[in-house]
Amino acid sequence: MNRGALRDILEQALAGMGVTGHEVRLERPRDPDHGDIASSVALTLASRLRRPPRAIADEIAGRLELDGTGIASVEVAGPGFLNFRLSASRVFSVVVEILRRGELYGRSGDGQGRSIMVEFVSANPTGPLHLGHGRQAALGDTLANLLDWTGWAAYREYYYNDAGRQIERLGESVACRYLRHFGVQADFPDDGYHGAYVVEIAERLAQAEGDRWVDAEPEERHAACRRFAVRVLREEQDRDLAHFGVRFDRYFLESSLYTDGAVDATIAALRETGHVYDRDGAMWLTTTAFGDQKDRVMVKSDGSPTYFLPDVAYHMSKWRRGFHEVINVQGSDHHGTVDRVRAGLQALGRPRGYPEYLLHQMVTVERSGVEVKLSKRSGGYTTLRELVEAVGADVVRYFFLMRKPEAHLVFDLDAALDHSDRNPVYKSKYAHARMCSIFRKAGMDPDSMTPDQLAPEGLDLSLLEHPRERELMGRLGEFPELVRRAARARAPHLVCEYLEHTSGMVNSWYHAGNPTRNPDLAVLAGDPALRAARLALTGAVRVVLRNALTLVGVQAPTRMARRVS
RNA sequence: GCGCCCGUAGCUCAGCUGGAUAGAGCAACGGACUUCUAAUCCGUAGGUCCCAGGUUCGAGUCCUGGCGGGCGCGCCA
Incomplete structure (x- = not known):
């Protein structure tokens, strides 16, 4: 956008009034009647100049040189706001920009290629991943995506605490179950791990390696059980994370800090x-x-x-x-x-x-307003896997992200299991699939369309004059700034908010254009020029929805399977 | 007791760097639709932004003090 240019012009006007070094703030008004961009600079100057803000605003407005800036008009409103309206061509141009940039639309260069590490999940390999880990997996992965999109070289790392007392206790717990499996009396360790998964692991060890550890020295047996259990649990966690769409660049083992002398070196340095x-x-x-x-x-x-x-x-x-x-x-x-x-x-x-x-705060699961625990295997807590199996990875990821991290998260199972537009995940998926469906209807393959096909020479986007279309274009144009804001604020939930709101607008636009009821607003209109313009907008919507869904790690399907009830 | 976080519609939650009339979804209410544009759409109503002070042109947003809730406060991780 041309916000920087507008700021320069405002500063020039202020300089003409003898004002320098005053911060000029630009914002997007909530109310569309207030234009596309607004500035409160006259209000903030009022006390400094000892003049009424409206008078200051009037003078600034009179001094502005707006030719060639893409700003169509300026007006003074309310207590002294300057409201700017973008020229129509400025609004339309975003459609072409989106189609040209495609899956790169929304990327920017804040980070200038610098490295940044996101460490997340970092669960001890002492049990299945729980919902807190799941929230972390979603947050960390999406945060890394956001950083990547804003010009950082994002690196994902997982720290395995495989060296402490917790691991010892895991080994002892498995050893106890292992001995009991062979009918040998054994005491369960204090603070041992009680979950059913410990029994599973012991049985798998018995199957894999027989009874050879029954008569071994306790230390050897514990070590064998520990090694086996850690391996099994790590594999299981990795599989769960893979199903959740999360990969890491590196798994860092705590034990390596001991074996390579880093801990001793740290003591010496301290x-x-x-x-x-x-x-x-x-x-x-x-x-x-x-x-x-x-x-x-x-x-x-x-x-x-x-x-x-x-x-x-x-x-x-x-x-x-x-x-x-x-x-x-x-x-x-x-x-x-x-x-x-x-x-x-x-x-x-x-x-x-x-x-x-x-x-981030913890996660609880509710059904019909009552807290539930899906804890078949863990002995006490709901595992990530159980939740993913119940509602699907896309829904879990999205739900984990849609609240700000520092707030407690209530996972509403009823809402998660709803496959209609009321579920924000499906609402966004439908919106995307609907755009693709329009293309299929037009005889175009949504998977293989080029920008030139969608934005050919002579495309006249000024035909998109319906308020819904104008509003939608404005919304699509905000996407890059939203990505920057979400990355800077470490706030993935802003992407969900954007998705949900935008999808609502898209679905409403789509339904309004129902060809049987309202052919005037249908994308596939009779008039070829109008049809081309609306198809271009459809393509742009599709790009933005797909990019936003990609950021949060949710699939953007080209069609939705009808559910047989 | 101390520290961090949260408190916004009946419920779950957004709310950008302090900005104009505080928003969305669900639930409620009222209409429309009977469809290969899907698993509907449109609209209405709903508020002491926890309370009390303060900062200023302006506070849901910042500061102080309270109230309520979560978490933490080990030679555990």
């Missing part, structure tokens, strides 16, 4: 900073010097590190690998760790806000 002291036989870091609420133990009195230390070592690895921009997607139940990890990193000289965090 010691050198002078922020380390010993007390009660443990090694502490003065994280309070960097804003934490209390100092933290790095190495326990038994000589083993707390989780805090590998976390710092891990983030030093991220930095060393060139990721000076990192976003960690985590459940807000981990927010207590943010300050201390940053404190440890600050002690080592990393910048104050490194890394950035996107924290």
Whole structure:
């Protein structure tokens, strides 16, 4: 758009009035009667100039040079707003731009190609993925898409905590089930994992490797069970994530931080900073010097590190690998760790806000207003897989994204299972499929249309003068700015909001043009020029819907199968 | 007790850098449609933006204090 140019012209006019260095803000008015772009600059200048805002606005309007800017008119309204209206050709031109850019429409260059890492999911391989992980998977993946679309080199990483006490307990739990499988009496470990999946794993181990670990030393048996269980669970998590449409560039193993000496090196580096002291036989870091609420133990009195230390070592690895921009997607139940990890990193000289965090609240599932738990296998919590099997990956992804991350998410099963336009996921899919259906009806293949076919020489878009069409074009033109805003605000839900609102407009436009009831508004009108213009708009709508759906990771089908009830 | 987050229509939630008359979906109500443009469409009503102060031309949005809810506050991860 030509917002920058408009800002320049406004600043020029202000300079003519002796005003410089005043911020000129442009916004999109909510009410279409207020034009396409509005500025409140006269209001913000009122106190500085000690003049009524409307008088200032009038003077600015009189000084503007709008020739050749694509602005058709300016008017002073309300308490002193300047409302600008784009020329018609400006509005139409977006259709051609969209058709030309196709699947690139909406991309921009904020990031200038710089690297950024999004770390997400990072579940311990001690059980199936739960809904919190699912929300993270959707958020992290879409955030990475948004960053990619705004010019960043986005890198997806998954951190496996495969080295701690949790894993030991998993091994012990499986070992117990394994022994019992062979009729051997065994005590279940305190704080062991109780889910049915532990029994499954033990039985699979028995099947795969027989009873060879029954008489082995307990340590060996635990180790064998741990290795087997971690492998099985990792495979299962990877499969679940793949079904969910999420891939990672790298899986980073916590255990590697021990084997390659990174943890020891981190201890040594922290010691050198002078922020380390010993007390009660443990090694502490003065994280309070960097804003934490209390100092933290790095190495326990038994000589083993707390989780805090590998976390710092891990983030030093991220930095060393060139990721000076990192976003960690985590459940807000981990927010207590943010300050201390940053404190440890600050002690080592990393910048104050490194890394950035996107924290999200938990997910609960409701049916008919009552909370439900689908927890057949896990022993307590609903797994991602169970939910995906119940309503489909597209619906789960979209529902996980449609609320802002910092708000608690109520997953409404009734709404999710609804396959009508009332379900926002289907509403958007239908809108897309409907555009494709129009093309099929016109004898064109929606999968193989070129921009030249849709926007041929002599295309007259000025024929699109119906208010619905004007409104729709304006909406499509906002998509690139929306993508930028969503990426900058780390707010994937804005894309859902855009999709839902836009799809509503599209469906309403489509229904209004029902050929049997309202042939005047049908895309496939009798008049060839009008028909071509409307087909171009149809194509542009299709591009934007598909691009938006791609961003959130939802399929954009060219046709919807009719459901047999 | 301390820290972070949330509080907007009956329900679930949007609301851009503070901007003009606070929006959407569901539910409710009223019409239309009987269809290969789909699993309908159009419209109406619905509000103490949790409360009280403050900042200013202007506050749902920013600040302070309360109230209500979630989460966290370990030599657990």
